[in-house]
Amino acid sequence: MKPKFPIYGYLAEFHDGEKLLDAAKRSRAAGYTVMEAYTPIPMEEVAHAIGHRSSLPWIVLCGGALGCVVGFGMQYWISVVGYPLNIGGRPLNSWPSFIVITFEMTILFAALSAVLGMLWLNGLPQPYHPVFNVPAFELASRNRFFLMILARDPKFAMEGTREFMQQFDALLVAEVPH
């Protein structure tokens, strides 16, 4: 499908986090919904200002619960059904001995789902992204703050959005080519 606009979006560069936060709030108030902010440090307020919340805790909870069931179930099946052994006259389902490995499997599955879930929710690994076409963007991982309004935004207009973003106290407003 041919993109509706010749560019991916507009990118504004800011000197500090406060100015970025202010710009994000103003864009939100002006009715923009599809935007992204880039910061060298985690800034929770910015994520909330542009409307993001993480659903990761649920993924980790499910992963941990699965690990718990798989861990205990594996030991139960092996000890009772797959390969029953009499160890010191204990019952085959000697569950107190199974607690340690059940715990370890719970942690292992939860940790794996935290990492894989984080990567999946973030769409990583992603080899190409248009924002890297703006040369100034390499400072996003050093000391500059960026706000991008995407062309996908319903309120986006080639001229109007650029003029709107130029009202911010930004160092630069640049086009982001596809």
Add this chain to the structure above:
Amino acid sequence: MQTSKQAPGLQETAVRPVIEPGHSLATITDQISRIVLQRRTPTGWFIAVGIASLFVMMLITSLVYLVIRGVGLWGINEPVAWGFDIVNFVWWIGIGHAGTLISAVLLLLRQAWRTSINRFAEAMTLFAVMCAGIFPLFHVGRPWLAHWLLPYPNTMGVWPQFRSPLLWDVFAVSTYATVSALFWYVGLIPDLATLRDRARSLAWKRVYGALALGWRGAARHWEHYETAYLLLAGLATPLVVSVHTVVSFDFAVSVIPGWHATIMPPYFVAGAIYSGFAMVMTLAIPIRKFYRLEDFITMKHLDYMAKVILATGLIVCYGYAMEAFFAWYAGNQYERFMIINRMFGQYAWSYWCLIACNLVTPQFLWSKRIRRSVPALLVICIIVNIGMWLERFVIVVTSLARDYLPSSWDVYVPTRWDIALYLGTIGLFVFLLLLFIRFLPMISIFEMRTLVPATGEEPVKPPKVEVAP
């Protein structure tokens, strides 16, 4: 107030900062990434790698010869079937614990001072666990069949026996290694993106770019990332306590005098933290000097770590006292014999060296003057590491050499191959650590950035710090 006019030396009594003043987002990023991205590798680094690789070669040689000849090469036999191999395994695993403690527990407790040492301590954990893993893997005798420890469907129709603490250990240590590696890599992702954006050569841009997985520092990224990091810390905290507990079960669940005690799990965990912090200090002191990182790893860090060593050292001493008390109070003749044998038997020298290293030495840390003297701290930490090695030696060897049957009593003497393998793992540890500090940021850049105001000030003057030539 006149304090602002005072000389810096006079302010030492006031609260000391976790990062020296005058830093901004830009200076932190530049100074830490320069260590990795500089073109010229310091000569000292090559010398250190050269020495470490000699020891790595010794490790490889002793492992290859061990596989050819079998574990009879070591000094182990009945009744002392666990010698240097298990002593070293427990020692290395214990050292790893401080890394997880610093990165996870101190994160949950919101201790900002952890930020400049956590990356480095996590790497130490990872390498210590690798060194630890070598010992039980080769101690099984036929390491090419080590996968029999894992539950997998096989043509023999045989499955592992889950009531054995040795199998619990397999799961605990492999989970610990996996989670430590995940935690470390996740922590590295934003810094790898920084290196990608700052590397000058295209090849390194590609390498760091691939490892950074396309990280852009987007608000959405950070939101999920921070959640994941916090959850991992929450998961790693009970895990780290469980790992050394399970290691102690290898001893406590058996019926050997001196091993079969409920004090073992807490005493092992405290000992692990104690030795781990001592190792962090032993490594951090020379590295901060060599790479001139005193602005980031300040005296405040050393002071806090010294206090942690003192506190955990006291818990360990309590463990020794309780061990002796139980032996007397329980009225069990084997237990009583065990403690008398430890104190006055053939291995008495190791017990009293242990008491000198672990009970006497850390008491010097009560003194503020000693906590402020970097050479004194280094010496104390090395002694603590020796002491914790001796502790495992005392536990493993003295109990086995004199168990229930006097007819089977024997003396354990390590062979030169035991010593070569041990020194070899120390070489491997140092070698991996040197590679790490050359190619990856040893201090977490993005977490250090959170300690300064969020503004894009450019450095007014070129940073005074240059890497030592």
